[in-house]
Every structure is written in C-alpha cells, then in structure tokens.
Amino acid sequence: MQARHRTALFLLPAGAWFVTMLVLPLVVVLVFSFGERGEAGGYSPAFVLDNYFNLPARWTAFQNTLTLAPVGTLACLLIAYPLAYFLAVRASEKWRTLLLVLVIVPFWTSILIRSYAWIFILGGQGIPALISAMGLGDIKLINTPFAVLTGIVYGYLPLMVFPIYVSLERLDKRLLEASADLGSPPWRSFLQVTLPLSMPGVATGCMLVFILLMGEFLIPAILGGGKVFFVGNALVDLFLQSRNWAFGSAVAVALVVIMLVTVTAYMRLTSRWAGGRDDLSLM
Amino acid sequence: MQPDTDPPIAEFRATTKMFGEVGAARDLNLSIRKGEFLSFLGPSGCGKTTALRMLAGFEAPTSGDVLIDGERVNDLPAHRRPVNMVFQHYALFPHLDVTDNISYGLRQRRPRPAAAEVAQAVEQALETVRLPGYGRRRIWEMSGGQQQRVALARAIINQPKILLLDEPMAALDRKLRRDMQIELQSLQRSLGITFILVTHDQEEALSMSDRICIMRAGRIVQIGSPRELYDRPNSRYVADFVGKSNFFAGTVSRVEATGTALAVAGGLRIIGTAAPGLAPGQTASASLRPEQISLAHGTTTADGTTCVPVRVVNRIFLGEHTEYLVQHDDLGAFLVLVPRQAEASEGSFEPGEPAFAIWRDGTALILPEDA
Numbered sequence: 075m076q077a078r079h080r081t082a083l084f085l086l087p088a089g090a091w092f093v094t095m096l097v098l099p100l101v102v103v104l105v106f107s108f109g110e111r112g113e114a115g116g117y118s119p120a121f122v123l124d125n126y127f128n129l130p131a132r133w134t135a136f137q138n139t140l141t142l143a144p145v146g147t148l149a150c151l152l153i154a155y156p157l158a159y160f161l162a163v164r165a166s167e168k169w170r171t172l173l174l175v176l177v178i179v180p181f182w183t184s185i186l187i188r189s190y191a192w193i194f195i196l197g198g199q200g201i202p203a204l205i206s207a208m209g210l211g212d213i214k215l216i217n218t219p220f221a222v223l224t225g226i227v228y229g230y231l232p233l234m235v236f237p238i239y240v241s242l243e244r245l246d247k248r249l250l251e252a253s254a255d256l257g258s259p260p261w262r263s264f265l266q267v268t269l270p271l272s273m274p275g276v277a278t279g280c281m282l283v284f285i286l287l288m289g290e291f292l293i294p295a296i297l298g299g300g301k302v303f304f305v306g307n308a309l310v311d312l313f314l315q316s317r318n319w320a321f322g323s324a325v326a327v328a329l330v331v332i333m334l335v336t337v338t339a340y341m342r343l344t345s346r347w348a349g350g351r352d353d354l355s356l357m
Numbered sequence: 358m359q360p361d362t363d364p365p366i367a368e369f370r371a372t373t374k375m376f377g378e379v380g381a382a383r384d385l386n387l388s389i390r391k392g393e394f395l396s397f398l399g400p401s402g403c404g405k406t407t408a409l410r411m412l413a414g415f416e417a418p419t420s421g422d423v424l425i426d427g428e429r430v431n432d433l434p435a436h437r438r439p440v441n442m443v444f445q446h447y448a449l450f451p452h453l454d455v456t457d458n459i460s461y462g463l464r465q466r467r468p469r470p471a472a473a474e475v476a477q478a479v480e481q482a483l484e485t486v487r488l489p490g491y492g493r494r495r496i497w498e499m500s501g502g503q504q505q506r507v508a509l510a511r512a513i514i515n516q517p518k519i520l521l522l523d524e525p526m527a528a529l530d531r532k533l534r535r536d537m538q539i540e541l542q543s544l545q546r547s548l549g550i551t552f553i554l555v556t557h558d559q560e561e562a563l564s565m566s567d568r569i570c571i572m573r574a575g576r577i578v579q580i581g582s583p584r585e586l587y588d589r590p591n592s593r594y595v596a597d598f599v600g601k602s603n604f605f606a607g608t609v610s611r612v613e614a615t616g617t618a619l620a621v622a623g624g625l626r627i628i629g630t631a632a633p634g635l636a637p638g639q640t641a642s643a644s645l646r647p648e649q650i651s652l653a654h655g656t657t658t659a660d661g662t663t664c665v666p667v668r669v670v671n672r673i674f675l676g677e678h679t680e681y682l683v684q685h686d687d688l689g690a691f692l693v694l695v696p697r698q699a700e701a702s703e704g705s706f707e708p709g710e711p712a713f714a715i716w717r718d719g720t721a722l723i724l725p726e727d728a
Binding site: 246248249251252253254255256257258259260262266267270271 | 413415449450465
C-alpha cells in the first residue's frame with residue numbers, strides 16, 4: 075500500500091468523526107436558523123431571515139455572556155497565576171503533588187452539586203447572614219452577576235491553573251540565575267523573564283476558559299436564578315421551553331460567529347507576542 | 358597578570374559550603390590574582406562548580422568568607438556583584454533576540470544608559486566575539502558555537518571584574534572547542550579581565566590557564582601553574598589527573614638527597630624524587646610518565662638507568678608519537694610513549710614482541726598514597 079493511502083486510512087476515523095459530530099450538526103443548525111417555528115413548536119422548513127432580525131430580543135443574554143465571559147476569564151487568570159506560580163516555583167517537591175491534586179479534587183464531584191453548594195454559601199443563610207450579624211448591613215449576593223462570577227471562577231480555575239503551571243514548571247531556572255547575574259533584581263527578573271516565558275500557558279488557559287464560558291449555562295442558571303441569563307440559557311429556553319427551534323438555531327449561529335471572530339483575533343494577537351516561534355505556539 | 362604583591366581580585370577564606378550533611382566545598386583557601394586565568398579542575402562533584410557559584414552569588418558559604426576586590430560578599434545578592442558568568446548551557450533568553458540578550462546586563466543598570474550607547478556597545482561586543490550582523494537573529498536560529506559566543510558577549514559587555522566560565526565548552530565538538538579555547542585565551546589577554554574557568558577537561562585547563570586549582574571531594578588538592586602541576590604533582594591524584602602517568606605501588610626503602618628508592622614488586626627498585634615527608638617503610642607510589650620511559654630491542658647496562666624486560670601488548674599510533682601498552686611480569690601493564698624519531702632509529706615494536714623498557718633513575722616521582 076502506498077504511504078498516501080495508508081495515511082488516508084489512518085485519518086478516516088478522525089475524518090468521519092469530524093464530519094458526523096461537528097460539520098453535520100452545524101449544517102443542521104445553520105439550515106434550521108433560516109426556518110420557521112412549527113405549529114406545535116420545533117421546526118418547519120422555510121427560508122426566511124426573520125430569526126436573525128429577531129436576535130435583538132435576546133440582547134440581554136448576549137450582553138451578559140459577552141461581559142461575564144471575558145471578566146470571568148480575567149478573574150480566573152488573576153487568581154490562577156499566583157497560585158500556579160506558587161505551585162511551580164515556590165512549593166517544595168513534597169507538597170507540590172499534594173497541592174496539585176487538591177486543585178483537581180473538585181472535579182471529582184459534578185459541577186451541578188458544587189454549584190448548589192454555592193447557593194448556600196452566597197444565599198441568605200450564608201455570607202450575607204454573617205455580614206449582617208457583624209452589623210455591616212444587608213447585602214444580596216445570590217442571583218446577582220457577582221454570584222455567577224464567583225461560580226465561574228470557582229468552576230474554571232483549575233483549567234486556568236494547569237496550563238500556566240506547566241509553562242512555569244518548564245521554565246529553565248538557570249535563566250533566572252542568568253538574569254540575576256546580569257544585574258536584575260528578582261522582581262524585575264520576574265517581569266522580564268518569567269512572565270514573558272509563561273505567556274503561552276496564559277494564552278492557552280485564557281482560550282480554554284473563554285471558549286467554555288461562552289457556552290456556559292449551568293452556573294448562571296443555578297447561581298443567577300434566572301436573573302443573569304447567558305446565551306446558553308437562552309438556547310435551553312428556546313429549544314426546550316418555547317420550542318422555537320428556528321430562532322434557537324439563529325441564536326446558536328450568532329454565538330458561533332461571535333466566538334470565531336474573537337478567537338481568531340485572539341490567536342492572531344498572541345502568536346504575534348510569541349514572535350512566530352514554534353515552541354511558543356499556542357494550541 | 359599582576360605580581361603576587363597586588364591585592365587579590367577574589368579570595369576564599371576558609372570557605373565551606375554544606376548541602377545538608379554533604380560538604381560540597383570544604384575549607385577553601387585561595388587568592389585569585391587580578392588579570393589571571395585560573396581554572397578549577399576536577400571530576401564532577403569535586404566542588405569546583407560550587408566554588409564558582411559562591412563567587413557568582415548563587416550559593417552562600419556555610420562558613421568562612423568570599424571576598425571580591427577586597428570586599429566581603431557573603432551576603433551580597435548575585436545581581437549586585439561585579440562579576441558575570443558564561444553558563445554551561447549558555448542560559449540565553451529564548452524570548453529575546455541576540456541583541457536583546459547581549460544588552461540585557463546594560464539595560465539593568467540604573468540610571469538606564471542611553472539607547473544609542475547600548476546599541477554601540479552591543480555592536481562592539483558582537484565584533485569582539487566575531488558575530489557582526491547577527492544582532493537580529495533569534496537564539497534558536499544559532500548553532501551551538503554561535504550561542505556560546507552570544508553568551509560570552511552577553512557577559513563581557515558588562516566589563517565585569519571577574520568573568521566566570523562554567524564548563525563553557527562542554528557542549529561543543531572537539532574542533533570547535535579547540536578554536537574557542539584559543540579565542541578565549543586571546544580575549545582574556547586583550548580584555549585584561551580575570552577569568553575563572555570550571556572544567557573537568559585537563560587538556561583545556563592545561564592549555565588555557567595561568568594557574569590551575571585541582572579539587573577533589575570538596576577540597577583543594579594543589580594549586581599551581583600547568584607546568585608545576587605536571588612536573589611536581591604533590592599527590593598521586595594530581596599526577597593522575599594532569600597528564601597520563603604510570604603508577605607502581607611499593608614501600609619506601611631508602612631516602613637520601615640523591616634520590617628516594619621505592620621497593621616495588623619482583624625485587625625491583627625505582628629511584629626517584631620524593632614528596633617531602635616520606636620516610637622509609639611507608640607505602641607510596643612511583644609515578645613515571647609514559648614519555649619518561651623508552652623502548653629498546655636490546656637490553657642496556659648503562660649506569661643510572663633501569664631496564665626491565667617487557668612484552669608489547671598494544672600499539673596506538675598518535676602521529677608524532679606512538680603509545681605502547683607493555684606488560685612486565687611483576688610490574689604489570691604500563692604505557693610507554695615513543696617519539697617518531699626514536700622509532701625511526703630503533704625500529705617499531707609489534708604487539709606480542711619482547712622488548713626492554715628503560716628509564717633514567719631519578720626521573721620518577723615518589724608520591725604518598727592518597728588519603
């Protein structure tokens with residue numbers, strides 16, 4: 075068998091998977107998005123642009139997603155970087171493994187259950203009760219954007235920690251010695267050596283978290299209490315409640331387009347930082 | 358190199374570095390002269406790198422002092438020391454190009470030097486290491502030899518009081534290493550900076566250094582010029598490390614001004630110069646360099662020589678010399694280096710042939726057994 079044929083054979087499963095699981099559903103969604111809602115819900119074939127003209131009706135969901143996804147990514151980054159730095163650079167060998175396991179432990183339970191736990195922490199009996207007992211006034215946390223943000227950071231932190239941890243762990247410690255040897259105090263060595271060389275990890279982590287956040291619906295549903303709606307929630311509503319598959323498809327297509335645009339722009343930007351270098355490439 | 362009377366550029370004073378229970382460096386006492394090329398030579402784990410790292414400021418001594426230019430620097434962090442290092446694997450910054458790597462040290466200075474000044478210094482440093490025009494190259498686009506030059510330029514641009522070199526040529530191939538050694542040596546002379554080299558390669562240390570400090574198990578064994586170490590090693594360890602040597606173990610039988618006799622196997626006696634402090638009855642080793650022994654087809658009874666029958670075991674052609682491995686019934690196997698000229702007059706020796714090994718009495722060194 076010729077090498078080319080063999081290569082094709084090996085690529086067949088992946089190709090088949092790609093077509094049936096990715097391309098086909100997307101095509102279906104695209105076709106549906108130009109259709110109409112059926113008499114009893116669902117989809118009825120048509121070719122109209124009404125669904126796209128109706129998109130502003132779901133503006134709040136887009137607005138929430140496009141605010142909380144980047145803000146949540148940033149919040150994850152700000153918390154994950156020092157944590158990953160500590161794990162990779164400061165923690166002793168003995169503790170490192172244990173601490174890394176602790177970062178993953180939450181994954182052993184469903185995000186659903188863990189998010190419910192946050193209802194109690196942020197709800198009336200939790201932190202707000204504590205604050206009012208201390209005489210600091212009444213506050214409401216649950217069902218606010220803050221609650222959703224907290225849930226997001228809680229749920230997605232490990233996804234940000236690990237890529238950054240890996241890039242920091244791989245960092246050649248001798249580069250820091252070289253930097254010190256050349257007259258740079260530790261904090262400037264961090265800015266000039268550690269930070270730029272950990273950018274691939276940062277970029278990967280941000281990309282992972284951001285993409286997943288754009289499609290998030292569970293955390294806003296539980297901790298936002300229907301008041302902080304994501305596009306994901308809008309889709310659940312349109313497909314399962316109001317059974318307007320055509321409009322739902324249009325919303326889904328809009329989300330995919332927005333994601334494609336932002337992720338492409340982001341990759342362009344980060345690959346420019348990496349200076350086109352192979353082993354610093356991002357994904 | 359400045360005379361001995363000048364204040365030293367760096368000093369170790371009873372310096373010890375412990376890693377837990379392990380003494381990486383023990384009780385080092387050494388004065389480094391301004392402008393000299395000093396090598397720390399020894400096998401891995403002998404403490405030579407620890408000594409260098411204490412000068413750089415990456416390790417703090419457990420006890421004793423480290424001085425640079427008369428100032429005690431035990432607690433001075435690396436970034437404030439007037440020394441620079443060429444790292445073993447160069448440790449160049451992969452995210453910076455050649456120019457930014459080289460200018461790194463200058464850019465750390467406060468107040469910042471002017472950009473034009475930095476650019477000019479970089480140009481000059483690139484000229485010095487013979488890499489003009491390579492400024493905008495990426496580090497990973499450079500070969501090993503070029504990277505080494507960049508590392509060198511990055512260090513010397515800061516005009517350090519001491520340049521520390523940690524096995525800088527370990528990653529280069531033989532030919533390139535030889536070129537680089539010559540270049541380093543002439544660079545050291547033209548810059549007038551004190552160079553301190555760490556190496557396990559005796560050839561490298563012998564060919565480049567003004568002085569060599571031989572280390573073993575964290576301690577300094579002997580300090581001296583390459584010639585001193587070669588001609589007058591103070592121990593079997595040094596004789597073995599600097600150049601090749603044959604060792605014959607025995608017991609000191611006679612100590613006199615004219616020579617010390619060592620009784621070795623088979624009733625033979627080797628006459629040589631003894632290290633001070635050897636007394637009759639002590640066990641010791643006679644060191645005979647391969648080039649101090651000659652080979653002949655016939656025996657000789659000339660006065661003041663020792664002649665023993667041997668059998669040729671192996672022959673290695675080295676160009677100017679031929680190295681023979683010969684076997685003596687009592688002394689065992691030893692090496693003889695025969696110059697081309699001698700071979701021309703005496704004829705060559707085939708493996709398996711009998712021959713006679715001859716040396717002049719008194720040429721051997723009688724060295725105490727290593728502790």
